[in-house]
Amino acid sequence: MSSGRKPMTNRVDWPVIYLYLALVCIGIAAVYSVEYTSFSEPFFNMSKSHMKQLTWLVISLVTGMIILFTDSKFFLAVAYLAYLLGILLLLATFAIGSDVKGSQSFIKFGSFTFQPGELCKIFTALALARFMATPETNFKTLKDRLIASAIVMIPCLIIVKQNETGLALVYFSFFLAMYREGLPNAILLIGFSVAGLLIGTLLIERIPLFIIITVIPLLATWFLRTQIKRNRIIIVIIAGSWLIAVLFSQVAVPYVFKNVFHGYQTERIYSMLGQDVPTEYQKPGEAVKKDAEYNVRQSKIAIGSGGFFGKGFMRGTQTKYSFVPEQNTDFVFCGIGEQFGFVGSTILVLIYITLLLRIVHIAERQRSTFSRVYAYSVASILFFHLAINLCMTMGLAPVIGITLPMLSYGGTSLLSFSILLFILLRLDADRQMLIR
Template structure:
């Protein structure tokens, strides 16, 4: 029997490939707009490898070679080696502790031969593979709590290690894999609890502690009164309501203060306070000094968050059609810190205005919808789970990064997919996407 050999063009979803190329091109031009020095020969600066946009072009070349290699790889390889890649990713994360290089307050980067590698970024691919592998096993019954806990451990373990490396932003990305679990049967109650906890945290920061405790008690008492007939029939319901009340008060009184005072860095706490519109005052001079020393790319003005304010000014100044390429004042004169990485969206907003920003978000929307379409047409559970993992990670990055630049989310330092400067990020998103393209190309082969 002849063995089928992968063909690079057979079954490839070229719409996804072209959307990817368009996004990378937009990214390179945005980095060029943010960092180009007037008077430099454009062609020479693009091939010099001394500028950020020339290096991003090099990273794209490497990513393109890697993408072709993935497209020539049999899709069975990814299912067979998923757990090995996960173990390799955990090993990389652990190697960060003895060999890390501290860059802008984070200890999650390994530097070698002039290049920087951030395992927490790359590990998203490995987690997606391992989670898809586990969920697709015949013996996995995801309706059981044990299976749900194992899947949660697969997704969250790298996040916990990443938090220890002072990279809270990337750690939060791993929680996007709960959307994959939800698609595969995770009870909606879990997501409701998650959103409720987030709302409770915000309420804890905004409302005086005793007042919030009284409000929570009143809500519990109201629930008992409204459900009094059901409680008479099911005594356990009263225990559930009281348990929720007890946990809520405990989170409000003890957990949130502990996390904000012990786990998070002072500058991270300030960013959260800035997002919800509340002033944060350091407890002492030592904490104020720590904020100055650890906050990456942080500047101060009259007490607000400098980065976000300048970003919103840049986006607003772009108006409807933008100022044009290389004509933005906020980004060209470096008023916005990290405008080639975390805040690159404001470069697009200032240069190309509402039309450019809307066009970019439309491209992202088309890409996400296409990935969901690909996910739903898979005959393999592994491929479907992996596809939803890709969509979840991309959606989280896009939503949080854009909201962060316009002040709707805390600045947690995660890149805009395919746009922000960075070799590790571009390679990670490329591998993440092209493994999906390869799996989709072989969807006629039913792989459990």
């Protein structure tokens, strides 16, 4: 009886590949449907976005096959080197990058254009997994937590400087993977508290907000007075939290909106909240060409017009006649909603959820910390993209340029998600061998 390993075809997690191919095919059909104007137009027209996306699918599949037949230990060995390459590519955009829609985050080589920030998500996931898997790493210590955070935040800050805020926010999804490895609950509590304070800062005038921020710790001090008598550190924590909240809401947020954000970014955020931009944050010199609510309003109309079963494939009017801006990239979900309605949209979301659950299942069966952290990084990135994009198209989040994984048109985006998934499949195929 042979004691050799099973062939690759038996070790690959095929459900992930099936789900991946289903999403990519839906994406190409969605891109084609919003470009379609006449039955007389040939499908195989290389100037059209759907054919370019199909070409990128072929490139992605070839790359995926190469990854599947690469030694899985290779990704552990080159993790830091790949991360350094990613940082250098991000920095290179400031010297040789091309400006696309106000963002200097693309590099062009002839007719080939790619976005280093998309590829750097892969390198960051590998570097974070490598650091967490290092025997010397003790994630319970503050030092190692700060190092892991720095691995994530360095590319994030460079991308912010490129004026690509939406892509930069994706990097915060890595903290979900770190949470699985033991990041304290307090960190998540602080994160949600900061988000709530930010929304409050945008919706409430400064003086009333200051009063609210002051009253809450005073009440906390009153109710915890017995514990404070036993442990004076509690009052220090309450006072420190109050000071940080005041500085954040009264100083930091106003400074960012006045001096960091561009006019269109401020308008999108306040538009999502259903508010007019305050006079102090208005920047007439950077006024956007269209109403900040226009994209989201047209998106809602398109999705709502699909009803329960939709208008039918290639029968959408809002998307077919380009009422929805960026309908083959950031707002590709509108085409699904209009043409296939609530039923089609639900099926699409269920496919995504199934893929996410499958990745989590793969993550939990890994024997190595490296593979587990990487798998959770992939799941976190996909979840963040999916949640933000869907909320964005429905007006529940600001329009920040987050693509819908495997569906939105864009070669770099499709290739980066494909590489993320195929590296995961390769690591999973050798999970019995990887023990770091």
